[in-house]
Amino acid sequence: MQIFIDTADTEALAALIPTGMVDGVTTNPSLIAKSGRKIADAITEICAMVDGPVSAEAVATDYEGMLAEGRFLRELAPNVVVKLPLTENGLRACRTLSEEGTPVNVTLCFSATQALLAAKSGAAFISPFIGRLDDNGADGMELIREIRTIYDNYGYDTQILAASARTALHVKDAALVGADCATIPPTVFKAMYRHVLTDVGLQAFLDDWAKTGQSIL
Ligand code: E4P
Secondary structure, three states: OEEEEEOOOHHHHHHHHHHOOOOEEEOOHHHHHHHOOOHHHHHHHHHHHOOOOEEEEOOOOOHHHHHHHHHHHHOOOOOEEEEEEOOHHHHHHHHHHHHOOOOEEEEEEOOHHHHHHHHHOOOOEEEEEHHHHHHOOOOHHHHHHHHHHHHHHHOOOOEEEEEOOOOHHHHHHHHHOOOOEEEEOHHHHHHHHOOHHHHHHHHHHHHHHHHHOOOOO
16 A cells, blocks of 8 residues: 655655655645645655655646646646546546646545546546545545445546545555555654554563663674
8 A cells, every 4th residue: 555645744754754655745735835835846845855646736626727737736846646626627627637648636535426537537546535524424434445346347547545544543444445545644654653562562672681681783
């Protein structure tokens, strides 16, 4: 499973890169606003930090505007993926940009039929928002399961990018139902490896080792 970091905070991202487990990055207009950066500067810097796909979101809502913004964002770096919302214009623009060779991440997906249309429009990634569905009393993971089945039934190669993942449990469940990637905030990345029993066990081993008076080197 590919792990993407959902952030426009380059400091937070820089701290995770040395793990070697960051496969890509996703941003959205809210994350860019939170960073206080100009989108072109933030995306260019992030793209230089990671080899994998970096999603940069257009904010135009009309077809021509989406194309213009998508083409601008695509030129920022070779690993930019243009992110477009799952609207009629977004799907149209997804088809056009995909045919031009630009990978598109279709975002704000909340239903299986939306995901089916994104695949038909040539999307490289579909982003179902599991956390926001859960927040609204729906079952976000069930949506990932449905999309997996539909894409497998018809051989669509659009990658399922589990988005709005709020916990390590979300990531585990998304992996179990076959999501190709998950995008998570830095806090969730850390929560994936931290375990109280690991800490307690390590301390016990170190305490016992100290009693031996040995050193390995
Ligand atoms: C995905 O690409 C979005 O940026 C993100 O996952 C949204 O997460 P949120 O619902 O926690 O804001």
